[in-house]
Amino acid sequence: MDNKNNYCVIMSGGIGSRFWPFSREARPKQFLDFFGTGRSLLQLTVDRFKKILPIENIYIVTNKEYAQLVIDELPELDSSQILLEPMRRNTAPCIAFASYHIQSFNPEANIVVAPSDHLILKEDEFVSVIQKSLEFVKKHDTLLTLGIQPSRPETGYGYIQIGDEKLEDITKVKVFTEKPNIELAKVFFESGEFLWNSGIFVWNIKTILNAFHKYLPEITNRFDQGLDKFGISEEKSFIEENFPFCPNISIDYGIMEKADNVYVQAANFGWSDLGTWGSLYEISEKDENANATLIAETLFFDSSENVVTLPADKLAVIQGLDGYIVAEADGVLLICKKEEEQRIKQFVADVKFKYGEKYI
Numbered sequence: 515m516d517n518k519n520n521y522c523v524i525m526s527g528g529i530g531s532r533f534w535p536f537s538r539e540a541r542p543k544q545f546l547d548f549f550g551t552g553r554s555l556l557q558l559t560v561d562r563f564k565k566i567l568p569i570e571n572i573y574i575v576t577n578k579e580y581a582q583l584v585i586d587e588l589p590e591l592d593s594s595q596i597l598l599e600p601m602r603r604n605t606a607p608c609i610a611f612a613s614y615h616i617q618s619f620n621p622e623a624n625i626v627v628a629p630s631d632h633l634i635l636k637e638d639e640f641v642s643v644i645q646k647s648l649e650f651v652k653k654h655d656t657l658l659t660l661g662i663q664p665s666r667p668e669t670g671y672g673y674i675q676i677g678d679e680k681l682e683d684i685t686k687v688k689v690f691t692e693k694p695n696i697e698l699a700k701v702f703f704e705s706g707e708f709l710w711n712s713g714i715f716v717w718n719i720k721t722i723l724n725a726f727h728k729y730l731p732e733i734t735n736r737f738d739q740g741l742d743k744f745g746i747s748e749e750k751s752f753i754e755e756n757f758p759f760c761p762n763i764s765i766d767y768g769i770m771e772k773a774d775n776v777y778v779q780a781a782n783f784g785w786s787d788l789g790t791w792g793s794l795y796e797i798s799e800k801d802e803n804a805n806a807t808l809i810a811e812t813l814f815f816d817s818s819e820n821v822v823t824l825p826a827d828k829l830a831v832i833q834g835l836d837g838y839i840v841a842e843a844d845g846v847l848l849i850c851k852k853e854e855e856q857r858i859k860q861f862v863a864d865v866k867f868k869y870g871e872k873y874i
Contacts, residue, residue, distance in 0.1 A: 519622050520571060520648050522563045523612040526556055526584065526630035527577040527599055532790050532855070534862050535846035536823060539874055544630040545583050548794065550809050550826070555788065556630045557587055563628070565641050566648075573597060573616070574630075575608050597750070600757055606726075606768040607760035609715075610733045611753050613722055614740075618749050623719040624648050627765075632712075633797060635784025643781045647716040650684055650779070657725060657770065658684065658716040661709025661778040662785045667699035670790055672711035672766070674778050687776040690766060709780055713787065715765070716779075725769045733760050791839045791855050795821040821852065846873050 530543030537543035544556045553561065556574075563572055572591065574584050578598040585596065597611055609627055616623050626644055634640045643660065651658050661674045670693060677688035690711065694702060702708040727734045736759055740752035761768075770776055786797045798806035803818040810824035815833040822830055822840040830840060839855060841848045850858060866874050 517567045517571070519620060519624055519652075520567045521616055521620075521623050521625045522567060522572045523609065523616075523625055523627045524556070524559055524563070524572065524574050524630050525605060525608050525627065526574050527580065527602060527608065528629075528631070529602075530631065531859055531862055533794075534858055535843045535848050535873070536841050538844065539871075541583065542580075543788070545580070545587060548788070548808060554587060555633070556584070559628065559630050559632065560588055560591075562634060562637060562640060563626075563644075565637070566626075566644050570595070573612055575599060575612050577602060598754065600754055602762075603757060603760050604762050605765040606730060606763045607733060607757060609722070609765050610726055610730070610737060610760070611757060613719060613726070614737045614753055615750055617719050617723060621719060624652050625717060625719060625722070627715040629713055629787070631788050632714075633784075633786045633788050635797070637783070639781070639783040643779060643783060644716070647779050650682065650777075651716050651718050651721065654681055654777075655721050655775060656681065656684075656717070657721060657773055657776045659687070659770065659776065659778050660712045660714040660716070660781050662712050663780060663782045664703050664708065664710050667696060667703040668710065669693055669696055669699050670793060671787070673699075673702050673708045674711050675708050676778060676780070681777060684777045684779055687770075687778050690771045709778060710785075711766070712781075712785055715770075721775070722769075725773055729769045729772050730761070730763070736760065791821055791841070791858075792852055795852065819852070844873075 526544050528542060529539050530537035533543045537546060545554050547554050560572060569590055573595050575597045576584050578600055581596060581598055597615060599608060616625065626648065647658055672693055673691045675688040676685045679686040736756040737753055740749045786793050788794055795806050798808065800806045803814060805814050805817060806821045808823040809826050811829045812822050813831045817832050817835045819837045820835050820840060824830055824842045837852045839848060839850045839852055862874060
């Protein structure tokens with residue numbers, strides 16, 4: 515396929531607080547090597563998209579605090595391919611920033627937007643799905659999202675209900691649903707009408723900017739001011755200056771749940787968003803008692819369904835634990851029930867209150 519008009523925007527500005535203490539504000543999860551492969555999640559994401567489009571068409575949007583981390587991890591990228599957010603403003607402003615920038619030099623661009631911290635196990639299938647999606651949005655004025663065939667009732671993901679209307683063999687979205695409770699997740703799973711929301715989007719630059727103008731004018735009213743006044747580099751600086759005035763809103767809430775031209779491509783390429791220790795546990799190899807170990811060495815006695823990660827030179831001997839997270843990194847040891855991992859954000863807040871930034 516002709517790739518010159520195809521671009522990838524990788525969102526890499528999150529702090530990954532749910533993976534504390536492994537993930538820290540100074541080096542969040544997208545910059546970590548979770549599986550001892552020698553490649554971080556961000557590097558693996560770029561490796562994946564290099565199979566689909568030219569390296570010069572890959573853009574990273576990240577917080578200005580992580581600029582050097584991105585440069586160090588991705589020396590093959592030019593500095594112009596790294597877009598720096600002066601502050602965190604969620605996914606809608608992030609995507610608008612990249613869209614305006616790419617439009618300034620290629621108004622015919624087709625763009626795939628992806629987080630930097632996803633795991634994809636079936637990369638050949640992933641490549642095929644993305645290539646098909648880019649061809650689809652090139653021909654159709656649609657906002658396309660990738661939906662994952664559920665393998666279980668899951669309360670940690672958002673869901674997409676598919677409708678009956680189709681364009682080619684791509685299905686129109688009926689409704690988005692936020693993370694359900696377990697009873698509703700079971701209904702979704704058993705109905706066969708729902709897909710997991712992957713957070714991966716594909717669209718033409720004109721389509722997404724039209725949607726921004728229609729549904730988030732508080733962003734476009736800011737960014738439009740620089741369109742005809744500046745060259746590419748000046749406009750980039752102009753957007754950075756206006757970025758803090760954008761609302762803190764996700765692309766899902768701001769556009770996808772409101773637009774009437776949203777379609778979903780069902781896929782099954784071994785996806786996990788690695789959003790929580792629980793999701794990491796689900797995709798990790800386990801012993802005969804369903805214990806998962808990452809990187810370090812462990813011996814388990816009378817223990818089951820735990821997930822353990824320690825520095826590579828450490829050994830953990832664990833007795834009598836069932837269903838726990840045991841994680842050590844940079845002077846912090848966390849021992850927490852897997853079923854209560856939503857409390858980790860509060861643990862981080864309490865640690866920050868009592869000890870300051872030292873352990874955050």
